[in-house]
Amino acid sequence: MLLAGTPEFLVFTLVLMRMSGFVFLNPILGRKNIPAVFKTGLALVLALVVYPQAEPAGEEVTSAVVYAVLLLKEFALGYLLGFVMQLFDMVVSFAGSVIDFQMGLSMATVYDAQNGTQIALTGNILQIYYLLLFFAVDGHLALLKILMTSQDIVPYAALKLGTGSAQAVLQIFTECVVLAVKLAFPIIAFEFLVEVATGLLMRIIPQINLFVMSIQLRVIIGLAMMVFLISPAGDYLKGIISQMMQGLQDVLRTVNI
Structure with missing residues (x-):
């Protein structure tokens, strides 16, 4: 029996470390523009919610070194789950960069407080x-459910961190790249058609300087397409959120393989 004869506080700290790792790399709950006090409090609240159901099963704590290793493992698992969410969050930013490049707005960037860089x-x-969609579809509640049931898949203090998790994350990364390209593809296709049409007109009517006009036309068509595709894009983003939840569960299932 894990932690036999030790205070329940040790079990709580294992839960707290898993929640802390998850919160601090979470692109939604752990953004850099959110005060550290709030993130720390959020991790503590999550730990208090999950702790009553915590049923550790693993090696017995026999020394401070073993206990420290267990804490680091739990933090690493939470950090890994947050990293998976970060990958799915990068889908929309990568797609936006591709769209802006096609529209000729790649130089128009804003500061991203989450990553500390310029973003399209x-x-x-x-x-x-x-x-907004994440909270509209109760994604935060789905996350809480995954955290509360994560012990059923990976009991506390029984984490091995095998190579299966690395393969799962690599697979998720590949899927995220494909998702980003699919999200940007409609505008990429229309901008390509605009380029082809502009090239044909310049060949047919060389007296007209369409180069300057094409730049403005690409921006106008790109913005029009974004307005037109706002509803389908919402449905697509909801699918990405569902895939993210599935990805978190897949990582949990493979983390000990």
Whole structure:
């Protein structure tokens, strides 16, 4: 029996470390513009919610070194789950960068407080849209359910961190790249058609300087397409959120393989 004869406080700290790792790399709950006090309090609240159901099963704590290793493992698992969420969050920012490049707005960037870098304007809009949809479809409740049931898949203090988790994360990364390209593809296709049409007109009517007009036309068509695709994009982003939840569960299932 794990932690036989030790205070329940030790079990609580294992839960707290898993929740802390999850919160601090979480792209939604652990953003850099959120005060550290709030994130620490959130991790503590999550630990208090999950702790009553915690049933550790693993090696017995015989020394401070073993206990420290167990804490680091739990933090690593939470950090890994947060990293998976980060990958799915990068889908919208990467798609926005591709869209802005096609529209000729790649130089129009805004500061991203989450990553501390400049982000594409369209990517920022998509991230806000994604964040609103996440809470609209009760994604935060789904996350809480995954955290509360994570012990059923990976009991506390029984984490091995095998190579299966690395393979699962690599697979998720590949899927995220494909998802980003699919999200940006409609606008990429229309911008490509605009380029082809502009090239044909310049060949047919060389007297007209369409180069300057094409730049403005690409921006106008790109913005029009974004307005037209706002509803389908919402449905697509909801699918991404569902895939993210599935990805978190897949990582939990493979973490000990």
